[in-house]
Amino acid sequence: MSRPVAIEVSHLGKTYDKVRAVDDLSFQVYTGEIFGLLGPNGAGKSTTLRILITLLTPTSGSARIFGLDSVKDADRVRQTIGYVPQERAIDRFLTGREHLELLADLYHLSAEDAATRIPQLLKLVELEQQADRPAKTYSGGMKRKLDIACGLLPDPNILFLDEPTLGLDVQSRLRIWDHVRAMRERGITVVMTTNYLDEADQLCDRIAIIDGGRIKALGAPNELKAGLGGDLVSLTVREEDRVEKLAAAVRDLPAIRAVTTRPNGLDIRVDSPEKALPAILEAANRLTCQLEFIDYHRPRLDDVFIAHTGRSIKDDQPKTEDS
C-alpha cells in the first residue's frame, strides 16, 4: 500500500545545550490523514512540531514537507502550512476579526480575498457573533476556535495543531475534535501533538508514540492495540505464594497467549475471553487459590504506551515546560 506522502522526516535530531530533545526520528505522514504525536510533557513532540513548521533548525537529519526542505525552503513551506499554537497565542486587545485581518496581510492575501475568506472562517468556527469583541472577552473554547480559524486562514495543505484541547472543558473539546475531523474531510492533512490518550485514540488515524525524543511505536491506534496481542485479564491473588502455581496451571489452558507474573498476581493475555475466563476461574478454584480482584479489558492505548515505554503517560512528568 503506497499512499501519497505529505511529510517525510528522516533521522531528525535536535540538541539543546547538550540535551537531545529529539533523537534520530524518522516517520512519514500521509496526505489527508490526522497524524498524532503522542507523548508526555518533554518527550520531544513540540520540538518535532516546531522543526516541521520551520521555527527550529534541526541539529541533524531533515524534514520535508511536500518535498520542500524545512530549512532551505522555509519560506515556501510557510506558504503551504497553517499553524495553531498552544493556548493563549492570541492578542487580548484585538478582536477576532482583526486577528484574521492581520494574518491575511501576513499571508499577502489581496483585500478582496480577505474580505471573502474571513467571514467564511468566522462562520465555520461559529464565531460570527463575537467577531468584533476583543479576544480578552473570549472563553477558552472560543479562543481555541479563533486559533483554528487563524490556522486555516492561509487555506493550508497541512495544518499543525499543538495540543489543541489542552485545558478545555469536555464540550469544547468535542467541538474541536469535530472541527479537526471536518478539516480532514476537506482534504487537509492534520499533524497534532497531544498528551491525551483518548484524543490520540479517537481522533488520530495514525500516531507516533514519542518518549525521550525517540519514536517508541508508530501506527493506527487499533493496530497498535491489536499488536499487543489479545485482551488482558489481570488477577490479584490473596495468598502470594500461590502465584507461581496458578501461573503454571493457567499456561496450559486453551486460548491463553501469554502469562506474566506480578508479586501479587498475574497478567494474562487471552485470545477469546469467553473460553479463557471460565477456564482460568476453574483453575483458580481447583488450586483453592482465592482471588481478590479480577480485571478484564480490551487493550487500551495506555496499555500500548506502557508496553512501549515501560511506564504510564502520567508517570514522572518532568516539571520543566515541554520543549
Place this chain on the structure above:
Amino acid sequence: MKEYWQEIRALTMRWVRRLSREKFSMLFTLVQPMLFWLIFFGNLFQRAADLQVTQSASYISFLTAGVVVMTVLNNGLAGGVDLLFDKENGFLERLMSTPIHRTSVILSRFIFVTTITSLQVLVILAVAWLFGVQPVTGLAGVATILLIGMMFGVGLTAISMAMAFSVKSHGDFFSVLGFLSLPMIFLSSALVPLSAMPGWMGFLAQFNPMTWAIDAVRPLILQGWAEALPHVGMVIGVMVLFDALCLYGGARAFRRAIG
C-alpha cells in the same frame, strides 16, 4: 516589495490598535514625562536651582532638553516589552510561522516606537512653550531635535528588543530595565550640567550617550544654531555608531531566538 510593505503596515497597525485599546495606558504614557518631570520637577527646582550654574533663563528651560531625551530613553528601553510578551505567549511564533520577511516584526516596532516618541517630544515642547520656553532655533530646530531623538531611540529600542529576545523571563527584563533607566538619567546632563556634578559623576556622565544627545538638544532650545551645530554634528556621528552597534547586537539576539 509590495508584500513586505503589506506585512509591515499590518504589523504596525496592530501596535497602534493595541495602544488605542489601552486608553489609560496611552494617557499615562503621554502625560507622565511632562507631568512628573517637566511640570513638577521643573517648577519644584525653579528656585533651588542656581541659574548661574544652569546658564538658562529658568530651570524649566534648562530641563526641557533633558526631559525630551529622557522620554526617548524610556520609550526606547521599553520598546521591546510588547515583543517580550509576544514571545512568552506564543504570538511571536504564530507570526513567525507565516511567510513574512523575518525583519518585518522588528521594523514595525521601530516605526511604532519612533512615531509615538516623536509625538511625545512634540507634546513636551508644547507644554514647555506654555511655561515660556521657546526653542530659539524655531521649527528647523524642532525638526533637528526630532531627528536626534529618532536616532537615539532606534539604538535604545534595538537594545530593548535584544534583551526581550534574550531574557528567560519578563521578570529579568524589568529588573534590568529598572536598573538601567534611572542611573542613565542621573549620570547625564539631563538634570544638572556636567560642570556642576561631583567629579566622578561628571566623569562617568561624559560617556553616556544621553549626555551627548542632551548637549545637542539643549543649545537648539536655549542658545541658537551657532552653539548647537558642532554638538549636532558630533551627536549624529556618535548616534550612527551607537545605532550600528545596537542594531548589530539586536540582530544577533533575534537570530539566536528565532533561528
